[in-house]
Amino acid sequence: MRIALLGGTGDIGEGLTLRWGRDADHELLVGSRDPERARDRADGYTATLADRGVDADIKGFGNAMAADRADVVVLAVPAYHLVDTVESVADRLDADTVLVTPAVGMTRDDDGFSYNRPGAGSVAALAAEAAPDDVPLVGAFHNLPAGGLADLDGEFDWDTLVFGDDADAKATVADLAAEIEGLRPLDAGGLGNAAGVEAVTPLLINVAAENEGLHDLGVRFE
């Protein structure tokens, strides 16, 4: 499968690329607004994996080119770039492309981080509005600490909640999640449940900040 990671030069993009590069067998397309930067990072990820004896298929492209070639397009961009990014690649997407959002909007005050719920209901709902109507949108990979994900020396036992209104697209993403060692996909229902999933991320950051010895926290439902 071809997986594009738009904004794949950033932290969550790095983690997903390295984990899929190591644990699965896909063509990974690192996307960036700057194709040169995308190629540099793709080379870096390839080298990181080669150091571990893994021969991964990772290439860098501009975001539109990466999206054009992919079966699954992960929007690994900050929430405030999400709509722009979807719009910039919209004409490269079709009903056979699965669009994936891990994006979460947060604000910070004296108490810590909190979920900044968009008027549309969720960050995922914003992405769905910006995408062509026939492109299925799935939410996943929200509640993974980027540092822990990108550190290939680290092991984890985390859940990722997968939501969306298209069952086939959701199953595709759940399968991709399950390929990452230590990651368990759980079904969180439809797009209407997105806010509840997105809101967990600032909570994880707060709990890590408030408790000595805890950092790079993920979550496990049991």
Place this chain on the structure above:
Amino acid sequence: MRIALLGGTGDIGEGLTLRWGRDADHELLVGSRDPERARDRADGYTATLADRGVDADIKGFGNAMAADRADVVVLAVPAYHLVDTVESVADRLDADTVLVTPAVGMTRDDDGFSYNRPGAGSVAALAAEAAPDDVPLVGAFHNLPAGGLADLDGEFDWDTLVFGDDADAKATVADLAAEIEGLRPLDAGGLGNAAGVEAVTPLLINVAAENEGLHDLGVRFE
């Protein structure tokens, strides 16, 4: 220590009473608007524990009487009764009483449950507004499945997030939580972080509903 569980005849009250009755050594005061019902339930909990060879100190009272006698008052009532309940016992509370809210407001639609965030910012903020100014309020025990908590045959390995603006009160509640076998208290910061904690409860219900084989879900941060 004397712990009052207002609404202690309900499901989360039952679970906390049985667990503290079995795992700790406190005077447990089951409160209800109906004192007779409180006494019946207290006798029932006592009998359940006696069947397991545990001699617990559990008595039933009207809510006000229970609150009056307690060091810690747990508001084990539905969110829509929270303010009424606090107001009904307000003159029985003082600066030495720790008030604890596990309450979460939820709504339900076709997608599942979602967090019904009050205009005050959180359910805990509503309780804080209703309580006398000098009474410390702590949030805890939100994300525990009532059925799993009350089933003494069940074992678990769950976290409970504890928040509040009074460090001593928060420590008191964290210590009480840690006495329950399998429960780990984690600091979630101040009252301003309450919404993030409360919002996890509908998510747990949705995840349990959407995934075969999962039920009575708690959460673990790791």
